[in-house]
Amino acid sequence: MIAVGSGGRHLEDEIKILGGELIETEIKKFPDGEKYVRVLGSAEEVTVVQSTFAPQDEHIVELILIADALRERGAERLRAVVPYFAYSRQDRVTKEGEPVSVRAVMRALGTYYDELYVFDMHNPETLKFFPGKAVNLSPARAIADYFVERLGDGLVLAPDKGARERARAVAERLGLEFSHFEKERISPTEVRMTPVDVDVRGKNVLIVDDIISTGGTMVRAANLLKEMGAGKVFVAATHGVFAEGAIERVSNAVDELAVTNTIPTPVSRISIVPEIMKL
């Protein structure tokens, strides 16, 4: 049985279409700002699907309220599927006095949930902070399926070395070549990007990253590829945490921008629901 919170509402129809049995949930806000949650059913094992995009903290609190309601009705095993995990980029102390925020959220969820499933965690090592079983799911198949025809015999690029594994995972599913951009800071405001060991001339290219926020890197990379004689340039990401204007900026620079629906956006055309249904 599956229950969704307001951060999973946009996935509900597809879950139903793919045969998921849903426990209905009622979620509203009282005039004073408190959330009210109610589950209209329960089961021994329940999977709660709740992405934690903005308003992040409300979605996090909802997750534990839903779990409390399910436990109250007798649920024995609870899984949280959190497609986009808030605070995942606050994964280390960079200045003394900072929290490891992602750890704090994982520990709070651990008071109710036995298992945690996330998609394309920014730093998968942080899953160790969750007290139970924690799994990082890959959107590579979904991204590959979406771009297979558009790409043809093109290639897949990561915007930097750290994202190389993600490009490899997508490229392997497509049987295509992959590589990454090397970034070199040539002045305080300028970065030179170079695709490593790969000839982009005449090839369609898909650039894949985990998160797009401002989209600056993607725009630079796309412009460079066009200058170098690439064919069509596509951009994909798992999580579209777009800053204001970012969708337009990236869309104008490329042939197509598409992200998954871990966060609902106007370009969330790639669905991760089939991956959830496999759990």
Place this chain on the structure above:
Amino acid sequence: MIAVGSGGRHLEDEIKILGGELIETEIKKFPDGEKYVRVLGSAEEVTVVQSTFAPQDEHIVELILIADALRERGAERLRAVVPYFAYSRQDRVTKEGEPVSVRAVMRALGTYYDELYVFDMHNPETLKFFPGKAVNLSPARAIADYFVERLGDGLVLAPDKGARERARAVAERLGLEFSHFEKERISPTEVRMTPVDVDVRGKNVLIVDDIISTGGTMVRAANLLKEMGAGKVFVAATHGVFAEGAIERVSNAVDELAVTNTIPTPVSRISIVPEIMKL
């Protein structure tokens, strides 16, 4: 050492004036909506003061982020002082499928805090859900001190029988009589209120409750007291969770409305900071 979050910022100056040693905190929101927290110091034992009025969920998440940062810097014992505890009225299942929301929040805070101090909890029994030591502090002394001269040889009334203990606590500190209103529903929309076993004629009266939201009960009680020939009528509450227009409605019906500063409002003239400093 004391640290405050953004739900305790309004108490910071008074904490300093009363000799509290503060660990500075930096709290901001990233453009994507995530909170950023940093503590500019630490100690072996730290008291974090954070009230959880709206936006409740942000204040709750901040509490655990601050705790994570303090633990990261070596704090061994953490106390949370939560003057207004969000979700305190969601303390039982009234319709099947509801959570005991206050329990979920207490358990989340319990992942980091050893001790919890709250003021005038709506249902003090819910403190048992906190895994560590949990204490319900009383604002009775603060309320009594504020009204002692205004009341003279008046009396203290609770708006209903359930709030009688609160009236007693204030009245005892003032050496005054106390009682409560009995409520009787005489039609679906009308409630008759009667002060029990007490003569209000010519007396100043203070009505004390834990929370004022719409203020409807207080207005009815005040009007009735005036009709019965009472002198001045004052209204006090611990938590001013005022609905829109409630401050004006109550203020117009009484001689003075004052609440404590567990929640900052234009009428939060009674300070609970001295009680915090005694901990």
